[in-house]
Amino acid sequence: MSFVEVDEVSRVFHKRSLFSKSQGVQALKNVSLSIQQGETYALVGESGSGKSTLARIVVGVDNASSGQVSIAGHQISTSMPKENRRDIQMVFQSPYASLNPRWRVHDLVAEPLRAFGITQGRKATVQRVTELLEQVGLQADDARKFPHQFSGGQRQRISIARALSSNPKFIVCDEPTSALDVSVQAQVLNLLKDLQSELGLTYLFITHDLAVVKTMAHQIGVLKQGVLIEEQSADDLFASPQHQYTKDLLAAAPVLSVA
Amino acid sequence: MIARWLDSDFVYSLLRTPTALISLIICLVLAACALFAPWIAPTDPFDMSSIDLMNGFTPPGVANEFTGEQFFLGSDDQGRDLYSAILYGLRVSLFVGFASVILAMTLGVTLGLLAGYLGGWVDAVIMRIADIQMTFPSILVAMLIYGVARGILPPNARADMAITVLILSIGLSEWVSFARTVRGTTIVEKQKEYITASRLIGLSHLNIMARHILPNVINPILVIGTITLALAIIAEATLSFLGVGAPPTEPSLGTLIRVGQDFLFSGQWWIIFFPAVTLLVLALSFNLLGDWLRDFYNPRLS
Numbered sequence: 301m302s303f304v305e306v307d308e309v310s311r312v313f314h315k316r317s318l319f320s321k322s323q324g325v326q327a328l329k330n331v332s333l334s335i336q337q338g339e340t341y342a343l344v345g346e347s348g349s350g351k352s353t354l355a356r357i358v359v360g361v362d363n364a365s366s367g368q369v370s371i372a373g374h375q376i377s378t379s380m381p382k383e384n385r386r387d388i389q390m391v392f393q394s395p396y397a398s399l400n401p402r403w404r405v406h407d408l409v410a411e412p413l414r415a416f417g418i419t420q421g422r423k424a425t426v427q428r429v430t431e432l433l434e435q436v437g438l439q440a441d442d443a444r445k446f447p448h449q450f451s452g453g454q455r456q457r458i459s460i461a462r463a464l465s466s467n468p469k470f471i472v473c474d475e476p477t478s479a480l481d482v483s484v485q486a487q488v489l490n491l492l493k494d495l496q497s498e499l500g501l502t503y504l505f506i507t508h509d510l511a512v513v514k515t516m517a518h519q520i521g522v523l524k525q526g527v528l529i530e531e532q533s534a535d536d537l538f539a540s541p542q543h544q545y546t547k548d549l550l551a552a553a554p555v556l557s558v559a
Numbered sequence: 560m561i562a563r564w565l566d567s568d569f570v571y572s573l574l575r576t577p578t579a580l581i582s583l584i585i586c587l588v589l590a591a592c593a594l595f596a597p598w599i600a601p602t603d604p605f606d607m608s609s610i611d612l613m614n615g616f617t618p619p620g621v622a623n624e625f626t627g628e629q630f631f632l633g634s635d636d637q638g639r640d641l642y643s644a645i646l647y648g649l650r651v652s653l654f655v656g657f658a659s660v661i662l663a664m665t666l667g668v669t670l671g672l673l674a675g676y677l678g679g680w681v682d683a684v685i686m687r688i689a690d691i692q693m694t695f696p697s698i699l700v701a702m703l704i705y706g707v708a709r710g711i712l713p714p715n716a717r718a719d720m721a722i723t724v725l726i727l728s729i730g731l732s733e734w735v736s737f738a739r740t741v742r743g744t745t746i747v748e749k750q751k752e753y754i755t756a757s758r759l760i761g762l763s764h765l766n767i768m769a770r771h772i773l774p775n776v777i778n779p780i781l782v783i784g785t786i787t788l789a790l791a792i793i794a795e796a797t798l799s800f801l802g803v804g805a806p807p808t809e810p811s812l813g814t815l816i817r818v819g820q821d822f823l824f825s826g827q828w829w830i831i832f833f834p835a836v837t838l839l840v841l842a843l844s845f846n847l848l849g850d851w852l853r854d855f856y857n858p859r860l861s
Contacts (some may be wrong), residue, residue: 361758382761390759398752402774415760459756466760 301373302334303502304341304358304470309367311353311526327353329526330367335519337469340496340503342517342534344510344549350526351506355474358504359390371470386416389463391492393475395455399447405458406443409433412466432461436491453484460491470502477512489515510553514538522546572855579851582844589841593650600643601631605808614638616822619829633829635818641830644815645837651811652841655725656792662730663791664784667737668776672768674738675745686742689735697732697790698797704728705803721806729794733787740783744776778856785849789842796838812838 311328327350335341345351356362358369360376369376374384389412392398399408409429412418419425430440436457447455456476463471473492477485489512495501505516513520513534520537522530522545530543541547564570573579592599602609617623619633619641632641674685692700705728712720748754749772757767792812798804799813800820807814812834819831 356755359755359759361755385759385761388759390756392752392756394752398756400753400771400775411757411762412760415762462756 303337303372304335304504305370306331306333306354306358307368307370308332309354309357309364309369311350311357311362312365327526328357328364331523331526331528332367333521333528333531335470335502335504337502338496338500339518340505340516341519341521342505342507342513343521343523344507344513345523346508348525349523351508351523352474354523355390355472355504355506359388359472360385383416386466387469388472389466389468389470390472390474391456391459391463391476394479395452395459396447396479398459399455401447403446404443405433405445405447408447408458409443409462409465412462416466418466428465429461432465433458435464435495436461451484452480453488456480456488457491460488460495464495464499468501470504472504472506474506475508478507478509485512492516510550522549569855573851576851578847582847582851585840585844586848589649589837589844590653592646593653596643596646596650600640600646602640602643604639604644604647604810611638616827618827619833632833633827635830636822636827641815641833644810645812645834648810648812648815648834649837649841651722651805651809652792652795652813652838655722655729655795655805655811656788658726659729659733659791659795660784660788662726663733663787664737664780666730667734668741668773668780670734671738671741672745672772672776675742676749676764676768676772678746682742685738689738692732692735698794700732701728701794701798702801702803704731705798718806718808721804722809725795725798725804728798729791732794733791736783736787737780740779741776744779745772748772748775782849782853782856785845785852789845789849792838792845793842812841 309328309331310326312324312326315323315325331350331354333341333343343351343354353362357364358371358376360378360380363378372387374380374387376384376388403411406426406429409432410419410425413425413428419428426443429443433440433442438454438457438461442450442454442458447458450458459476476492477488480488492503493516496503503516505513507513517534520532520534521528522537522543524545530537530541530546532542537546538550541550573583597603604610611626611628613625614623614628614630614634615636615638617628617630617634617638619630621633622629623634630640630642632645634640635644670685670689674682705724708720708724708727709717712724745768754767754771757771795804795811796813796816799811800817802817805811805814807818810818815834816831816838819827819834822828822830
């Protein structure tokens, strides 16, 4: 059994209304995928394809309507025991909305440390936060600042430091670079890649940008209107896409030639 | 710390908005007057033994024709020093105002957070109650609560409980504006990704509401709180003026105005004039301060 198993997951959103019969919107339809430990699985799809819904289900902040997710042998749901949550973390799309603007960087990064009781005492927490900040390329002094004092790329680094603080084995990256400049995108992607080889992390990488996928992914899944229409290893998918939609996606992506 | 605070945008904007600065100074001076009334006031207006009926109706700044005593702002029909009475009245008005705003704020923020965060039927129930209450003028709601509370209390407890009942009735009539604002901001905040970040490490909803959402809804609360304070002071004065508020043994500015009204047409203008001006200045200052706060925190509105 693979490290991450998504088994026949469906999600229907009900629009509750007082005056009309409830109508369901099917965001995910029987999606199954598996991720090997230490690998990156890239989930590609356009807006509204159900990528983020799947991410929320995988990290256990939303429940599947049917089907199940297991990570490292633990069943994932909103009501799963807290200690099982340590292994799973997430890096978000918006560098602005993903950090509470009222909290200092220290408190943001230390929140998972406190929540799981990882460090004992203030001194140990400060030391761990410093280590984490340096690990993602920030400075110890930055702990005293507020998020608004950083650029978008630096904020994503804070987000990554927070995600690393609970020593996770699996990180869901929900379009972590789509709000950044191209040059900064590369830096953040390189950081994520370095961390993966250093810490043996497993990634579920959600994106609509195929250029990003090419540098990161081992395995690629294409999601369209809630259905996983194609799944291949990265090399195979770029070489011989099977589905027409995948071909269109590849054709539509701007070609980057690296000199 | 202080240097950094003095250098902040807040202080910068305050120092460059004369209306706000003057309002703040007036608010602080009046609050200090209220706080230190026992030391500032020349006489204790509630000490019956110090009051001489012969001093009644002394105009401001003129010596009494029988006793020769002078009063800065004149005296009332009982010979009470009006200046002292206003200082003590300010104390009651401000205390009732602050206490009822704190009550309204606590209630409104809690209910607004719950409604916005939990949604569903909790939201529906809380906001429908708020909507219903909004259709009545708040002074009417306050009078209703006041009447019910008076009815429940035994007669001998009524005088002692008058101030508490007053705070309760104003507080319960003003919570809606807090709840509506907090609910709106909460709905926006709870969809942001930092809430998901806390959810996925298994933090409780209570924890998220108190430590993540509450700090982000506090600015509009300060603005509404300041403006509601002005409203609460006026509401207290209105209730007292109508005779259902602060008892004559603990006169607020409203009670003084009601007493003074009896002598308006017999020429003793100062008995109503000075308490009324104090009330006006107090309410106006808090209102202007609130307006500035609103503009400061949300420049798009102006």
